Amino acid sequence: MSVSTSRRQFLMGLGLGASAIFAGLPKCLAQPAVEAAQKSIPLRLLNPNTREAYDLELFIGDQWNPVALQWCHWLMRDWRQQTAVECDRRLYAALYVLQRYFSENGRITINSGFRTQKTQEALREAGYGPAVNSLHLRAKAVDFTLPGVSMRNVARATWALKLGGVGYYEDMNFVHMDSRGAQARWADSFL
Ligand SMILES: [Zn+2]
Structure with a gap:
């Protein structure tokens, strides 16, 4: 699936505004998120596997930016199989909040986003032991790092966002x- 053939699909169902997401944030994260939206600081993403880096205005006012979402989906694709799908946009909002909170000029490094079953099996054979019902298969998970930032603290803040796992x-x-x-x-303790 190429990004151009997926455009229409990606543009569908854009309902939830940024304010709806920010409304549920804990106090310590809500203010940086609101400031980020006001200052138009871009979401900065890097995929080290494909060496793609994008600076994206994720929101226009309190609306999602459909073009930015499309680039997010593309960056999150299964790069081994060159398969892009629409991922859960709340992941992007969360990454944006975390980037803004920890490192205004930082860049989120996405190690893994969406995975096809084929890639999942390849990872298993390679001994990585990914979960059988991994949310990566459903485009609802992301593995990421923020260079120069304590990832234990990032894990803690991610937990505070109450998005899931x-x-x-x-x-x-x-x-x-x-x-x-x-x-x-799971894995190492962070709370
Ligand atoms: Zn993962």
């Missing part, structure tokens, strides 16, 4: 975040 991997210095709804945490 949080896995903190100290040795590999990344956080898994997913939007399963019910809160769950």
Whole structure:
């Protein structure tokens, strides 16, 4: 699936505004999020696997920017299979809040976003042991890091966002975040 053929699909169902997301944030994160929206600081993403880096205005006023969303989906694609799907946009909002909170000029490094079953099996064979019902398969998970920032603190803040699952991997210095709804945490302790 190329990004151009997916455009129409990506533009569908854009209902939820930024204010709706920010409304549910804990106090310590809500203010930076609101300031970020006011200052038009871009969401900065990097995919080290494909060496793509984008600076994106995720919101226009209190609306999602459909073009930015499309680029987010593209960056989150299964790069091994070159398959892009529409990922849960709340992940992007959360990444944006975290970037703004921890490092205004930082860039979120996305190690893994959406995964096809084929990639998941390849990872399993390679000994990475990904979860059988991984939310990556449903485009509701992202593994990321923020260079120069304590990922333990990032995991803590991610937990405070109450989006769903949080896995903190100290040795590999990344956080898994997913939007399963019910809160769950695993791997190394961070609270
Ligand atoms: Zn993950």
